[in-house]
Amino acid sequence: MALNVKFGVSTWLWTSPFNKETVSLFPKIKNYGYDAVEIPVEDPELVDLAVVKKALEDNGLSAIICGAFGPSRDFTHDDPAFHDTCFKYMDQCFEIASELGAKFVAGPMYSAVGKARLVSPEQKKIEWDRAVQNLGKVCGKARNHGLDIAIETLNRFETDLINTAEELAQLIQDINEKEAKALLDGFHISIEEPDIEKAIQKVGDKLIHVQVSENYRGTPGTGQTNWVAWKRGLESINYQGTISIESFTPKVKELAGAVCIWKPLVPSQDGFAKEGLEFLKKWASE
Secondary structure, eight states, rough: OOOOOOOEEEETTTTOOGGGGGGHHHHHHHTTTOEEEEEEESSSGOOOOHHHHHHEEEEEEEOEEEEEOOTTTTOOOHHHHHHHHHHHHHHHHHHHHHHHHSSEEEEEETSSSTTTOOOOOHHHHHHHHHHHHHHHHHHHHHHHHTOOEEEEEEOOTTTTSSSSSHHHHHHHHHHTTTTTTEEEHHHHHHHHOHHHHHHHHHGGEEEEEEEOOOSSSSTTTSOOOOOHHHHHHHHHOOSSSSSEEEEOOTSSSSHHHTOOOOOOOSSSSHHHHHHHHHHHHHHHHO
């Protein structure tokens, strides 16, 4: 059975941070056959809304807004000043998403990426409760803009809080707000989940966004990912959202260092985008 989905790609595949020059990628993205472009908001001040909005319209692309959660953006930090910084950042992301016609803001927004430690159960509970409380407030902010939040699991090397679909489903249940939804990323799933199909079913109808690459962050269809299980899982929950390619280039040193990409994964980032989409369209249609 064919999947009724759209396809997107993150501009992180080519560059970082997103700024007004990044829209020069949009004609190429559309020409390859994508429906949507993921816009990572590393610095909201660099996002020229008028320029981006026109480029989206000119190229017939929809926008997906993804947050970037570095060390200063941490809803689980002991210091409430970090929470305030994160709330202000989320406000900016919601304003950008609303202006660009996006339906949600996505990302691992519960904690700073890279915060991976062995902590006591007591400390884990404290940080879990902070994430629940703060993301509940974030849902209220999202509601004011008519938006949802798509919360992402990360692998154990990038966070110690939410690694699996089961943990994500529990977090969403504990937040207990209708705006709290799920994002699953195939790279992280390939590390953490013994069964992709069951992982998808764990979050069920809360799943509103999917990101993919191969198990080694490379072009979809060239690695060890169980694409049959992915399709069965998405079919079983009647997923009809966007499937986006997310990966990175070692040419952007700061970002490559953060995600531990030390060498090129492909001969060409353009080839990655083009061939990856060709594979995904064939896979989804069969």
